Amino acid sequence: MSKIVPEIETRRARRALSEEPVPEEVLARIMTAATYAPSCFNNQPWRFLVVSRDRELEIVKENLTGGNYWAKKAPVIVAVFTRPELDCRLSDRRDYAFFSTGLAVENLVLQATKEGLIAHPIAGYKPLPLKEAFGVDPEMILLTLVIIGYPGDEAHLNDKHRELEHSTRDRKPEDQVIMYNLWMEVGVEQ
Numbered sequence: 348m349s350k351i352v353p354e355i356e357t358r359r360a361r362r363a364l365s366e367e368p369v370p371e372e373v374l375a376r377i378m379t380a381a382t383y384a385p386s387c388f389n390n391q392p393w394r395f396l397v398v399s400r401d402r403e404l405e406i407v408k409e410n411l412t413g414g415n416y417w418a419k420k421a422p423v424i425v426a427v428f429t430r431p432e433l434d435c436r437l438s439d440r441r442d443y444a445f446f447s448t449g450l451a452v453e454n455l456v457l458q459a460t461k462e463g464l465i466a467h468p469i470a471g472y473k474p475l476p477l478k479e480a481f482g483v484d485p486e487m488i489l490l491t492l493v494i495i496g497y498p499g500d501e502a503h504l505n506d507k508h509r510e511l512e513h514s515t516r517d518r519k520p521e522d523q524v525i526m527y528n529l530w531m532e533v534g535v536e537q
């Protein structure tokens with residue numbers, strides 16, 4: 348048996364969602380888990396807009412890019428915001444807001460996985476109309492939408508996405524991204 352944390356091992360960016368609602372207490376736990384993430388000086392630069400009401404969900408879904416059609420089934424979408432000024436800004440371009448917010452999103456995703464949910468972060472949406480529709484300060488950065496729902500059937504997926512549901516995890520060889528003790532330029536290429 349793998350000794351990797353089970354939720355890390357089982358999490359995948361799946362797309363076959365059911366429309367079944369997510370109970371409020373489950374959603375609340377997921378969001379609390381997100382806020383338990385560490386951040387620079389405990390600045391907690393993340394801001395979450397949890398969207399689960401029909402009218403508001405409709406607005407978010409209208410602003411997805413075409414390839415994210417599958418997310419229209421989701422009963423919950425969490426919009427994740429931050430901006431550099433909300434966390435440490437240190438020398439050599441270390442703007443930690445994005446880093447800390449990413450940690451919070453991973454907490455959210457892993458707690459959702461533990462709850463038996465799919466939680467799939469996406470970048471394919473139109474941020475400007477979304478910020479405007481919800482009255483969000485234009486200076487805030489809508490970093491990701493996390494698409495959340497229980498696993499459902501695959502009938503609404505296109506062929507490529509149906510195949511991906513059953514694919515093995517695709518990762519670069521570890522020796523291209525992990526170096527022990529000595530830096531080598533292998534990490535610099537795409």
Ligand SMILES: Cc1cc2nc3c(=O)[nH]c(=O)nc-3n(C[C@H](O)[C@H](O)[C@H](O)COP(=O)(O)O)c2cc1C
Nearest residue numbers: 358359360361414415468469470471472491516517
């Ligand atoms: C920042 C970010 C943006 C992503 N954007 C999209 C997206 O717009 N649409 C989509 O279907 N998946 C999106 N994904 C999911 C990735 O494609 C997926 O995580 C990757 O292919 C690895 O697959 P795995 O998570 O199942 O291991 C995104 C993931 C991240 C972290």
